[in-house]
Each structure stands twice: as C-alpha cells, then as structure tokens.
Amino acid sequence: MRVADGRRELMRSAERYDLITLEPPPPSAAGVVNLYSSDFYRLARQRLAPNGLVAQWLPISTQNDEDTRALVRSFLDSFPHASLWSTELHEMLLVGSVEPQALDVAHIAKHMADPSVAAAFSEVGIGGAADLLATWMTDRAGLDRYAGPAQPVTDGQQRIEYASWVRPDELQRTLPALVGLRSKAPLVGADAALEKSVADAHNRLMLFYQASLNAYAGYRDEWVRDMELLMRVEPDNPYYRWFVLIAHSRIRAPHATAVRVVSVGLRLIPAKSRNSAKFLHDAKSLRHRFATQRHCLRSILPLLFCPVADREAFHGKDGQRKHRNHVAGGNGWRDRHSRAPPH
Known part of the structure; x- marks a missing residue:
C-alpha cells in the first residue's frame, strides 16, 4: 500500500490497475475538482488493465443539479461504457470501463458467497445478489440523457469549485x-x-426514497405511511431500521403520526435497546458504523463485476480478500456549500 496523492501517483507510475476507486471530498471543496475532471478520468483510463474498472463516488446533495450533470458529462467523456448505482440516499456510484460491463449473475453470486463480503453487505441491508442488483440505476444511455448539453468539468474549466451555494x-x-x-x-x-x-428489492428501495423525499419536503403523514409499509415488508433491514432509530433520537415534541412509525420500528428492536441513554448511544454508534460500512459497499461493489476478480485481484496468495486498486481521496468531509443531510 502506498499513501500518496492519487493523481500524482497515476502520473508518476505506468502501472496498470484492475480497479481504481475514488472517494475524494465533494467536488465543490477547494483543490479537489481535479479528481472529478475529464482530464483526470482520461489519465485513469490510461492506467486501467484490460477489463479494468473505474468507480467514482458521486455525491448528489453537495452541489446543484446542473453541476451534478456536468460531473456526469466529465465521466462519460472518458468511458465508452458506464453505469450508475445507488449506494446511499445522498450519493451514488459511477462505474466506467473501456470494455463492456457484464453483470454475470453466477460470477456475482460466487463472490457474494465469500463470508467476509456477505458480512460487509448484510450490515448495510444487502442480503444477497438480488438486493445488490436492485441498486442498479441506468447505463451509459441513461446517463447521457441526464447529462444532456452540460459542459464537462476540466482542469481548465473548474466552474464547480466556484459554483453558487447549494439551493434549498x-x-x-x-x-x-x-x-x-x-x-x-x-x-x-x-x-x-x-x-x-x-424487481421486488428495487421497489422497496424506491419506497424508501419516496419516504425520504417526503421527509425532506415536510410531509410527515406521507413519510409515516411509506415507512410503516417499508418496515412491515422488510423489518430486518438494518439500513432502514437505522433511519427509524435516528428519527426516534431526534423527536423532541412528538407528532402523533411520527411516533407511530417509530413505534413500528421499535417493536422490531430488542427491548434493552430502548433505554433512553443506551438508545441514543446505539443510534450514534450505528451512524458511525453505517458511514464506515457504506464506504465498504462503494469499494466492494465494483469488484463483483470485474472479470479479473477471479485472480489475485480479489484473493491474494494468502487467501485474504484484497484487490489491486488506487484510492484517491477520502470521505467524511463537509464544505461550506453543503447542507448537512438529515442523518
């Protein structure tokens, strides 16, 4: 492992990689946009091994929609094959390659059977191949429609770094x-x-997104309706249960309907977790754990589609799960342009 600036490392070495993963700070942060530019993606493409992948974290709440479209256009300019995946309410994942990306079900199921991989996914509500594949959003054609006429972000045109404040x-x-x-x-x-x-798993995910958008809009009754239904059809999903825990921990003057959905979730949580002090501690602990595990999801997900993952890219000679990749940047940073998401 080498700890260094990701872009400079790619420029310094001619080494090829099966997987290049990126999770830098949001693109509106000063000095970070050069990890989201077309110029950088071209460099990353040049460093890919045959059948290699580039996976880019795409935050969607830290910049305005037109800037997100420009970020997608930058990615598409360098990768003839691209797809979009949902990883968390406030973010998605762009996966790009030179060769077509085959979603081989047998290949994916084989690697999800790895106990360490299965454990990492289960902690964030991905219980199997169907749950994982339900996070697929669209292919390059769909992304191209979304980006439309947006101008790409380049090293010479770093408009997003100087963009206006994020709209409410x-x-x-x-x-x-x-x-x-x-x-x-x-x-x-x-x-x-x-x-x-x-299809069923995707419908449940869309129900959760619908509930979340209702919460953002202040439609409490609609949020309660959607979350009650979701908790009944998938009561053991730790990701959805986490949102119920957070909702409970933030209620000050309980709204009658808001309490109803919390009570639905609480019936599914062991009684010992409902003690006031421990309950709030559990909520904070889960928040930290989900931040870590969702990062794990973004890192592992593209591996499951990478054809070379059957070789040392997925398992080393010592049998430990690993992959040859290059991580540029980190997460957990919030800049002045972003509104804090309702964790």
Missing part, C-alpha cells in the same frame, strides 16, 4: 431525476425468479 432542497431535484433514469439491468444468466427478486 436540491436533493429533491437531483435524486428524482437520477432515479427516473432507471432501466433494466443487463443481467447475464438470470432466471425469472431472480429477476422478480431484483
């Missing part, structure tokens, strides 16, 4: 636009049962 409720504009791009995932080797499971 911008997530309510960007998230529906991206979700609206949804297309059928190009699965290879999927039977009818799996396709139905993927």
